[in-house]
Amino acid sequence: xxxxxxxxxxxxxxxxxxxxxxxxxxxxxxxxxxxxxxxxxxxxxxxxxxxxxxxxxxxxxxxxxxxxxxxxxxxxxxxxxxxxxxxxxxxxxxxxxxxxxxxxxxxxxxxxxxxxxxxxxxxxxxxxxxxxxxxxxxxxxxxxxxxxxxxxxxxxxxxxxxxxxxxxxxxxxxxxxxxxxxxxxxxxxxxxxxxxxxxxxxxxxxxxxxxxxxxxxxxxxxxxxxxxxxxxxxxxxxxxxxxxxxxxxxxxxxxxxxxxxxxxxxxxxxxxxxxxxxxxxxxxxxxxxxxxxxxxxxxxxxxxxxxxxxxxxxxxxxxxxxxxxxxxxxxxxxxxxxxxxxxxxxxxxxxxxxxxxxxxxxxxxxxxxxxxxxxxxxxxxxxxxxxxxxxxxxxxxxxxxxxxxxxxxxxxxxxxxxxxxxxxxxxxxxxxxxxxxxxxxxxxxxxxxxxxxxxxxxxxxxxxxxxxxxxxxxxxxxxxxxxxxxxxxxxxxxxxxxxxxxxxxxxxxxxxxxxxxxxxxxxxxxxx
Amino acid sequence: xxxxxxxxxxxxxxxxxxxxxxxxxxxxxxxxxxxxxxxxxxxxxxxxxxxxxxxxxxxxxxxxxxxxxxxxxxxxxxxxxxxxxxxxxxxxxxxxxxxxxxxxxxxxxxxxxxxxxxxxxxxxxxxxxxxxxxxxxxxxxxxxxxxxxxxxxxxxxxxxxxxxxxxxxxxxxxxxxxxxxxxxxxxxxxxxxxxxxxxxxxxxxxxxxxxxxxxxxxxxxxxxxxxxxxxxxxxxxxxxxxxxxxxxxxxxxxxxxxxxxxxxxxxxxxxxxxxxxxxxxxxxxxxxxxxxxxxxxxxxxxxxxxxxxxxxxxxxxxxxxxxxxxxxxxxxxxxxxxxxxxxxxxxxxxxxxxxxxxxxxxxxxxxxxxxxxxxxxxxxxxxxxxxxxxxxxx
Numbered sequence: 001x002x003x004x005x006x007x008x009x010x011x012x013x014x015x016x017x018x019x020x021x022x023x024x025x026x027x028x029x030x031x032x033x034x035x036x037x038x039x040x041x042x043x044x045x046x047x048x049x050x051x052x053x054x055x056x057x058x059x060x061x062x063x064x065x066x067x068x069x070x071x072x073x074x075x076x077x078x079x080x081x082x083x084x085x086x087x088x089x090x091x092x093x094x095x096x097x098x099x100x101x102x103x104x105x106x107x108x109x110x111x112x113x114x115x116x117x118x119x120x121x122x123x124x125x126x127x128x129x130x131x132x133x134x135x136x137x138x139x140x141x142x143x144x145x146x147x148x149x150x151x152x153x154x155x156x157x158x159x160x161x162x163x164x165x166x167x168x169x170x171x172x173x174x175x176x177x178x179x180x181x182x183x184x185x186x187x188x189x190x191x192x193x194x195x196x197x198x199x200x201x202x203x204x205x206x207x208x209x210x211x212x213x214x215x216x217x218x219x220x221x222x223x224x225x226x227x228x229x230x231x232x233x234x235x236x237x238x239x240x241x242x243x244x245x246x247x248x249x250x251x252x253x254x255x256x257x258x259x260x261x262x263x264x265x266x267x268x269x270x271x272x273x274x275x276x277x278x279x280x281x282x283x284x285x286x287x288x289x290x291x292x293x294x295x296x297x298x299x300x301x302x303x304x305x306x307x308x309x310x311x312x313x314x315x316x317x318x319x320x321x322x323x324x325x326x327x328x329x330x331x332x333x334x335x336x337x338x339x340x341x342x343x344x345x346x347x348x349x350x351x352x353x354x355x356x357x358x359x360x361x362x363x364x365x366x367x368x369x370x371x372x373x374x375x376x377x378x379x380x381x382x383x384x385x386x387x388x389x390x391x392x393x394x395x396x397x398x399x400x401x402x403x404x405x406x407x408x409x410x411x412x413x414x415x416x417x418x419x420x421x422x423x424x425x426x427x428x429x430x431x432x433x434x435x436x437x438x439x440x441x442x443x444x445x446x447x448x449x450x451x452x453x454x455x456x457x458x459x460x461x462x463x464x465x466x467x468x469x470x471x472x473x474x475x476x477x478x479x480x481x482x483x484x485x486x487x488x489x490x491x492x493x494x495x496x497x498x499x500x501x502x503x504x505x506x507x508x509x510x511x512x513x514x515x516x517x518x519x520x521x522x523x524x525x526x527x528x
Numbered sequence: 529x530x531x532x533x534x535x536x537x538x539x540x541x542x543x544x545x546x547x548x549x550x551x552x553x554x555x556x557x558x559x560x561x562x563x564x565x566x567x568x569x570x571x572x573x574x575x576x577x578x579x580x581x582x583x584x585x586x587x588x589x590x591x592x593x594x595x596x597x598x599x600x601x602x603x604x605x606x607x608x609x610x611x612x613x614x615x616x617x618x619x620x621x622x623x624x625x626x627x628x629x630x631x632x633x634x635x636x637x638x639x640x641x642x643x644x645x646x647x648x649x650x651x652x653x654x655x656x657x658x659x660x661x662x663x664x665x666x667x668x669x670x671x672x673x674x675x676x677x678x679x680x681x682x683x684x685x686x687x688x689x690x691x692x693x694x695x696x697x698x699x700x701x702x703x704x705x706x707x708x709x710x711x712x713x714x715x716x717x718x719x720x721x722x723x724x725x726x727x728x729x730x731x732x733x734x735x736x737x738x739x740x741x742x743x744x745x746x747x748x749x750x751x752x753x754x755x756x757x758x759x760x761x762x763x764x765x766x767x768x769x770x771x772x773x774x775x776x777x778x779x780x781x782x783x784x785x786x787x788x789x790x791x792x793x794x795x796x797x798x799x800x801x802x803x804x805x806x807x808x809x810x811x812x813x814x815x816x817x818x819x820x821x822x823x824x825x826x827x828x829x830x831x832x833x834x835x836x837x838x839x840x841x842x843x844x845x846x847x848x849x850x851x852x853x854x855x856x857x858x859x860x861x862x863x864x865x866x867x868x869x870x871x872x873x874x875x876x877x878x879x880x881x882x883x884x885x886x887x888x889x890x891x892x893x894x895x896x897x898x899x900x901x902x903x904x905x906x907x908x909x910x911x912x913x914x915x916x917x918x919x920x921x922x
Contacts, residue, residue, distance in 0.1 A: 184665075185530065192535040196542065199554075203546025212546075219547040231554055235561070235664070238529075242665045246608065255610065255626050258637075264630040268607050269663050276564055280556035285549035366552075369559050370540055376562075377533040485655065485673050514670030 013244065018060035020233045021139060025056040025132045027230035028194060031201035032128065038205060047093030048125050052132040055086060059136035067144075083130070090125045091117070139190060142183040146245045180245075181506065187241060191234045198230055216290035232273075239269045287362045288355035294363045297356070300337035307334040382447055441509035445497035448516035449490060452476075452523070459526040469495055476519070483522035490515035529665050536562065565662040568604060569669045573660045575602020576609060576631070578674045580653060585825070586645045588684040594653060596639040600631035609660045611639070616651040619643040619679075648683040648778060650805050650833040652676040678806075682828045683775075683782040688791075713793075713819075718742040753795045753817035753854055754788050756781045759842035759863035760802035760834060766864075769891070773864045774836045777889045780862050780912055782831050784887075785824065795819040798827045799849050803837035810837045814849055817857065843869040850877060858883040864890050866898065875905050887912060 029052035033045030062082060066075050095103045109116040202224055204212065211217045243265050250257055289297065311333050322329040378385045388394050453463055461479045463472045473491040477484040493512035497504050536558050543551035582594040596613060600606050610628050617623040625641040643653075654676030661668060718734050721741035729743040758781045765773050781798065788796040797817035804811045813830050815823070840848075842863055853859075859882055863870065866886060874884050886902060886909045888894065894911050902909040 188529055188531055192531055192538075195535070196538060199539070199542045199546065199548075199551055203542065203548050203551065206548050207546055215547075217547065219549045221549045224548065224550045227550060227554060231557065238665070239663050242663060245665075246661075250610065250628050253626065255628050257628055258630065261608065261628065261630050264605075264632075265607065265663065268605060268630075272564065272568075272663060273561070276557055276560035279560040279564075280553050283553075283556045285552040285556075291544060366540060366544070369555075370537065372563070373533050373536050373540075373559070376566075377537075380533070510668075517670045518672075 013240070017143060017237070017240070018057060018136075018140070020237050021060070021136050022053045022056040024194065024230050024233050024237075025136065026053045027226040027233075028198055028201075029053070029128075029132065030226045031198050031205065034205045035201045038209065044097055047090070047096050048128070051086070051090055051093055051125065051129050054089070055129045055133040056136040058082065058086075059133045060140060063137055063140045082133075086129055086133070087122070087126050090122050090129060094119075094122055094125075135190060135194070139187060142180075142187045143241070143244075145180045145183040146187070146241060146248070184241070184245060188238065191238065195231065195234065198227060202227055215292055219286055221286065235273060236269070239265070239273075283365070284358070284362050287359040289359035289363075291363060294359055297337070298360070304334060304336050382451065383444065386447070441504040441506055442497045444509050445493050445504055445512045448512050449494035449497075452490060452516060452519050455520060455523045459523045461523075461526075469498075480519070480522045480526065483519050486515040486518035486522070488515075490519060532558075532562065532666055561664065562666055565664065565666045569660065569662050569667040572600075572602055572604040572606045573609070573658075573669060573672065575600050575604070575633075576606060576658065576660075577601050578611070578656055578658070580677050582643075582653070582677075582679065584678065585680045585682060585829070587682045588645055588648050590645050592643045592645060592679060594625075594641055594643060596625065596641070596656070597636055598629055598631060598639070599636045600633055603633050605633055606631040606660055607663050609658055611656055611658045613639075613641075613654055613656045614676075615641075615643070615653060616649075618647050618649065619645060619651060619681075643679065645679075645681040648681045648775070648832045651679045651681065653679055680829055680832045682832050683778045685786045685828075686779060686783040688783055688787045712744075712746055714746060716745045719745055753797065753856075754784075754858045754860060755797040755799055755817055755849075755853060756784050757842060757846060757849075757859055757861045757863075758798065758800040758831075758834075759845075759861065760800050760836055760839070761841055762836040762838045764841070764863065764865050765836065769864070770836060773889045776912065776914070777862050777864065778831050778834070780887055780889060782828060784860055784862075785827050785831075789819055789821075789824045789827075793819060796824070796827065798830060799845060800830065800834055801837075801839045801845060802834040804830075804833055805835065806833055810839055812840070812845070814852065816852065817854075841867075841869060843867070843873040846870075846873050846877065850880065850882070853882070855881045856883065858885065860885045860887060862887045862889060864888065871901055871905065874907055878905060878907070886910070889913070 026049055029045075029049040033043075033048055036043055036045060062078065066078065069075070095106070106116065206220045206222075206224070207217075243262070247257060287294075311331070315331060318331045319329055321327075322331075378388060389398070449469075456462065456476060456479075459479075461476060463475070467475065469491050473487050476487040476491075480487065490512055493504075493508055493515065496508065497512075536555070539551070539555040539558055543555045577599040579597045579599065580594055581597065582592055586592045596611070598609065598611065606629075608628060608630050610626070612624060612626040615623045615625060620641065620643050625639060627637075627639045629637045631637060643651075654674060656674040656676075657671050658674065659669070659671035718731050719742065721730065721743050725743045731742045731744045734742040758777055760774065760777070762770070781800075785796045785798065788794050795817035796819070798813065798815045801812040802810065804813075813834075815827055815830065842861065846859070846861070859877060861870075861874075861884065863886070866888065874886070877884050884905075884907050886907055888898075888909060888911045890911060891913045894909060899909060
């Protein structure tokens, strides 16, 4: 068996995925047990962790069994037996490590009072185990939807293969993805929520409840193994899922998959994640000034700087006033803010000023990253960007940033058409309140088209009032020959969105977005 | 992955709120994954070069193999790329070629497909659309395109055994008894130099050999040129026979040109008006007779691309083109339906010193009145309806 065939083997996928899921569930269970130890330090939570892992593995087994029997969602007897087994195992696990006499005493009470059998600890543990079982089950179901392993993938690039779907044979139909996007979204959402839960549980455990609201308390150092394992496995699983989804899509389109692809995917993934991890571990994580103290210190220094500038500007006037009034000139500059005392620092090591500067650097790095993420997020959602552009201070900031960029590029002389950084709201497509509405695929396509109209008008390719979309497409194509295809795509999508009664699907919206992005680049080149 | 960025923001918020240093590392990890994926997807696909290798011209019935080479000229690997080449349905079924590849830096991969040239025409191979992405599905760069290239499929050429066209015309490569022109390409012999002979006629090799001045004697001819006129006015074709008659007309014209230029080695030209997909509009092409091989290729190119379109009647075409033709040029007119205007034009052409032949592309026998009318004018008429006819009658 070659390496490529081994990687392509569906059995490997079927074995590794449940193991990864069980390990991630175990990470969550460990975090839960650690948190529980804050309240009940003597509680032995090992059995709970084992129970969660077993529940996850059992969910895999039952999923395959019921699937093979053709009862994906049924088989209630099977389910009842499963849950009863879980409960009994948890009940038995609770007694692990306890003296036999205590166990006997507890068991003897069951016949007298049934509620002693259904004790709170076991019930809570059962609910958490059920949660683990359910999450595994749902995830496996989504995995099945996403990456049903189609056998017989042809190796290597070769002659065109017959397609399974005739609809994919023409024009842009090949871009219609075969990926079950809702399933993919559910899996990622589950991973993210699990990650958030894990961080909260671990963070509260490490920090302690008492220091939770003390924002200037020192950060907790150290490696958290279960968090590392959870995120590492999660990223690996997402990568594998991406590969499986694409593989299924390509196979449904009749595209021959090269045999080396799986191994390349593994190799590139390892290199990529390794590089990202190296960067992550190199960047600073500690700080000596809390975020609030850092902001307060920064504001104090900025205020002092402004006061100093004002003082310098007022100095001649003060001197004149003193001269005219016959008074002695006694103006003194504003005092700088008090230096941060070593006691005010929450970290240790090095001189105070070094700690302050490194803290500023740390928070500045975080701020830059957060701003980058926010910017990327708004760029991916043009309707959100349009909404934010209506907020005047943000518009000023944007104009200021654009002017700064122009200045940095040595473009001090601004063309008359570029003098106004942001068009007035009245000139935007549609009324301002329209941007507040939630947007579907149809509205997005209309937005892309109107956005291109505005940008093209600024580049001298404005649409005449009497021009139909088809006629305007010719104008755009003549002005931007390199983006003619994009103009065709976007115009077709616009006509469909504007004049059709049927729903605009996500694939159509993505095609329109592609056309919009290419046209935007082309128009940017024209304006530049 | 639509929720990745909100999740990343949440990671930063949780790290700042819970103040666990390792959480910042996790946030950095996810941030680095996102930024690296974006940078990768911005840089890597830019290095992709796609090259098509194929013979841009082919004859009907041939097979053309197209090698599509994907070359990653960048420094970063391309984790995966899906390419989809749109192809003409007349040449291949299903009309596409597609593949998925992963390209290391500097690596080349080839996709080969074969086109079956069943029909003449000017075909676009492509555009090729390609898309790529990162390993986690974080970045979804828009698909990009590689412009289409074109394949010209020449019309079928039938080997003509006999042309049977007017004897005065050089279609039959006959020398005239009354020399009006001399064909410098046909040297009949040498003679002694006489006062007044052009120095250009001196045969320097023979002069050197004989030791006295000798000049070339050329074969006389009254016309050296043949112009094939193809009537491609859509209005002149009946809807039922439009496709067959049009295509057969092209085959007749191509076969005549090929025979005259390649077998007889005489100049051949073409006059046609129709829709040219290369120009995107109706065009009139008057390619005056020449004999070079490249010119023949040009004529066949034109015949490969031309399509029926409503246009100028062939009689008007001839009237407008005659002033640009040499006296004595033979005109071979390929038309589906001659009308009175055409016969009137043919009579004028005959009187003007042109040799004329008519090739009718239509089924059935020649109508008697048409035969009589052509006979009165002295215009030979041939009827062709299939390629067998073409070979047998011409």
